[in-house]
Amino acid sequence: MEIVGPEGERLKVGPPQPGDGRWMWEVARAAGGLDVNSAYAYLLWVRDFSETTSIVHKGEDVVAYCTAYMRPDATETLFIWQVAVAPTHRRLGLGRAMLSDLVLRSGASAMEATVTLGNESSWRLFRNFADSCNANVTITELFTESDFPDGHDAEQLLRIEPL
Numbered sequence: 457m458e459i460v461g462p463e464g465e466r467l468k469v470g471p472p473q474p475g476d477g478r479w480m481w482e483v484a485r486a487a488g489g490l491d492v493n494s495a496y497a498y499l500l501w502v503r504d505f506s507e508t509t510s511i512v513h514k515g516e517d518v519v520a521y522c523t524a525y526m527r528p529d530a531t532e533t534l535f536i537w538q539v540a541v542a543p544t545h546r547r548l549g550l551g552r553a554m555l556s557d558l559v560l561r562s563g564a565s566a567m568e569a570t571v572t573l574g575n576e577s578s579w580r581l582f583r584n585f586a587d588s589c590n591a592n593v594t595i596t597e598l599f600t601e602s603d604f605p606d607g608h609d610a611e612q613l614l615r616i617e618p619l
């Protein structure tokens with residue numbers, strides 16, 4: 457899948473290349489709004505979960521990524537862990553394109569993700585995606601503030617189905 461970027465550049469959406477982990481970590485740090493994992497976690501993720509990872513490449517550079525996995529106890533459900541788009545490349549449809557890429561490649565029939573109440577762009581991304589699939593969205597609370605040891609906000613679980 458290809459999308460045209462703000463400077464007319466071609467942006468390619470698809471699986472990661474070996475070595476992308478370090479650039480995913482850079483995108484995570486620049487994105488804001490999400491918990492940045494260790495650099496090691498991104499390197500390992502690319503090695504072991506590339507089938508459920510989507511990357512947007514601008515040439516060799518990574519400008520967006522989405523990490524996900526099929527839930528071990530609900531194997532038709534794709535859980536979206538992190539989605540991050542570089543501030544320079546937002547509102548181009550890259551977030552939505554990565555979700556579509558992952559659904560197509562995984563064959564999932566349902567998607568889950570968690571969102572904090574204040575993350576408006578994330579809510580809009582998932583609701584917009586659900587609308588484009590004509591899918592239903594159900595919302596429950598997955599983790600309360602008191603579940604976290606570090607003052608993290610509560611995480612609402614969105615379930616989008618059928619896909």
Ligand SMILES: CC(C)(COP(=O)(O)OP(=O)(O)OC[C@H]1O[C@@H](n2cnc3c(N)ncnc32)[C@H](O)[C@@H]1OP(=O)(O)O)[C@@H](O)C(=O)NCCC(=O)NCCS
Nearest residue numbers: 489538539540541546547548549550551552577580581584
């Ligand atoms: C959330 C995020 C991934 C969205 O990525 P994106 O590529 O800009 O999203 P898209 O361009 O695919 O937008 C899809 C739809 O979501 C909505 N949307 C996304 N960002 C929006 C914003 N800031 N304001 C209003 N609507 C927004 C729009 O409806 C948009 O469709 P439209 O442009 O046709 O109207 C991006 O803002 C980001 O990286 N945020 C920081 C990290 C984060 O909070 N990640 C989520 C938690 S893990």
